[in-house]
Amino acid sequence: YQRRVRGHKYPTGSGRITFSSRESYTNAIVANFVQIDSKKISKKIQIEPCIDGQKCCSCQQDEAPNFCKEEQCFEYFCNSCWQKHHKFGRVTHVPIRRKNRFEL
Helix, strand or coil: CEEEECCEEEECCCCCCCCCCHHHHHHHHHHCEEEEECCCCEEEEECCCCCCCCECCCCCCCECCEEECCCCCCEEECHHHHHHHCCCCCCCCCCEECCCCCCC
C-alpha cells in the first residue's frame, strides 16, 4: 500500500526528510536514527537512504540498488560495481539494499 503525501508516493510508514546540510544528512544515515522534538511530537525515527532510481556512482549507467554508508564510500553502487569497489580493503562494508515488498 502506498500513500500520497504532497504529490509523492511513499510506502505506509515512510516519509521524506530534508536536511539543512550534507553533514546533518551523513550523521543521520550513519546513526540510523533521528530524534524529532517539536511542540506537537517527540519521536525517534529510523533513517535510511532513498534507494529508488539512483544511478551507480562508479559506472553512471546502471540503477544502484546498494548504498554504502561507510565514510570512505557513502555512495550508491550497482551490483557489479559494488563487487569491484569492495573487493579489497572494504570487505567489511555492508550494503544497504532496496527492499522489495516481499521482504520483512
